[in-house]
Amino acid sequence: MTWFTRMSTALLLAVGMMGLSGCETVASTAPLASSADAKGIIIHRPWARATPGSGQNGVVFLTITNRSDLDDRLVAAYGTMAQTIELHTHVLDGPVMKMRAVPYIDIPKGQSVELRPGGLHIMLIQLQSPLKEGSSFPLTLELAHAGRMSIDVIVKGSAITNGQDHTTPSRDAPLPHPHGH
Amino acid sequence: MQIQRFWRISLLPLLLITFIATLHAETPNPLSLTGGFSLMDDQGKSKHLEDYRGSFLLVFFGYTYCPDICPTNLGIMAQALNKLPPTVSQRLIPLFISVDPERDTIKQLREYIQTFHPRLTGLTGTSAQLRQAANSFGVYFARVETNPPNPKHYLIDHSAGTYFIDDQGRLLEIFEHQMPPETMAQRILQRMQP
């Protein structure tokens, strides 16, 4: 995973920042998509937790729906807001919470996978600056089949406990779940 | 035959219920602190567990580089506090103990906790003091290196429960990670209301 992140960071540096503002240029095979993708991958409600104080590490949560007829997987995330970006999960081992990097997150066809507090997340390590509530930042997701997708992540409150806060209205209208998830 | 059948049918659930009840009743309070702590608060003052005698405590161990588990549980703690009647919450002090003295300065700790609740107090100390405090509570914490190791990017595995201590310094309950704030408030109320 870390190898992947390093490689992707290097790649990102190599192509400069055009990967973010002009994602369509980088991913010529995958058209720019802010929340929906022509290949049937839909990203719902991407949000990050505001980092308290001079918070150095952040997390991004979102739900990925795969409406294509191919199993897919999230393999990486790229952005400029942090030095390192990894895919992580949480494992509760007795009373002890362990956060671990994972090489990918499977998104089986016809299913939705939720990245949420206490579970799977996109980990932002060593933020360039603290994430402030109400702001947003771009993030590029890479899926094995669907390719790259550029999304806008909204920063919500630090103290959100389940992602269902009512203090910050969700910017994206909730999308229907056609598979009864 | 009929009677035997009746007993077999009705006795089994009864026995089961009794068995479950016994399980609960026979669990003597296994929770106890094996010691206190000697730490420094977010104002730079030295604090001991005994200094809080007379108040109930909610204690969470974590670190400010913890991006999700700590904010979630501190958020729950804050919400639970706000759900309690003021007469109860006034007698309850929320504490956050940072087990990452290498990266968490007093200033950073202060800024971090202020985000969650105005009454939340941050505590930290030397590695030895923190190890001793964690041992008193039966709390586990261990540094985990990233791959490849980066001296600034390590993570810390840590117990994710919230420790509820009474006004005599006795451990009452450990609230599990992500307990709904309503449940936490109820359980606190049960113990604190006369």
Ligand SMILES: [Cu+2]
């Ligand atoms: Cu993480």
